[in-house]
Amino acid sequence: MKYKIFLLFIIFLINVNAQEKLKVGVLAYGTVNWELDTLKYYKLDKKNGFDLEVVKLASKNATSIALQAKEVDIIVTDWLWVNTQRANGKNFTLYPYSRSNGTILVPKNSKAKTFLDLYGKKLGVAGGPVDKTWLILRAYSKQKYGKDLADLVKPTFSSPPIIYKNFLDSRVDSAINFWHFNAKLKAKGAKELVSIKDVLSELGVKKDIVFIGWTIDRKKAMQKPELFNSFIKASHEAKDVLLNSDNAWDRLRTGMKAKDDKVYESLKAGYRAGVIKKFDKENIKELKKVYNILLKEGGKKLVGASTTLDKKTFWEYK
Structure with missing residues (x-):
């Protein structure tokens, strides 16, 4: 009897401590790895109640295929892709990852x-x-x-x-x-x-804009919103580490392939400049302006079947 009670107690502890796994598909040598490596190193996934598995893939197409085949839970892609997929009947949603843009x-x-x-x-x-x-x-x-x-x-x-x-x-x-x-x-x-x-x-766009973000099946996210939100929270915490700790960057340097100090510091500054602190309805309002510009300039070759920016393209993180 005592043995059975002890066994039940052990099973209870295992279930309590069990953490759901999230698989994130990323390019094998992409800059997203810097943040995910930091997240894992500081155990920010465990802290937020999940177990992160990073699945490294060969190309951007491979990441989108893996998401659609449900081989991974999350990828990083741009919201135009998400919006186009939604216009085609696919139920994806995105939360911004970085605001870094070129010129x-x-x-x-x-x-x-x-x-x-x-x-x-x-x-x-x-x-x-x-x-x-x-x-x-x-x-x-x-x-x-x-x-x-x-x-x-x-x-x-x-x-x-x-x-x-x-x-x-x-x-x-x-x-x-x-x-x-x-x-x-x-x-x-x-x-x-x-x-x-x-x-x-x-062009009339007054706020910082983003193009890429963490992308997940919206149905899955709605079924377990606390899980996806926990991932986003851990992502923000990893960003905070990289914003405030030079030591955290030192351990990433080899993987960054920065050949000299100037390149290393420039990459660090570029990442930090892209960190998003807040994303709300005002940002989405500005992105609608951007969408209209891109629709006019790129047409169907860029936006596919979509004609408007679907509000469900963006995940409301709380």
């Missing part, structure tokens, strides 16, 4: 002051003809100068690493790239031709 970079010795100074020159664009930053900058150019940026420059579309290399080798005169490649270029002296904040302000 046009020019070499440190460039005399260009405005887009007009780029006339006839080569502009490298990472992400293709419907890259969101490229489209926003085209809209800005039309409004500011009455000329489409696509008509001013000679755009060259390629992958982020190739655009990065072409910029260093002076094969392009300016570049639009992902934030971490921009951070590396800034460490080597590259400078912004225009700030994205000024671009957005010119």
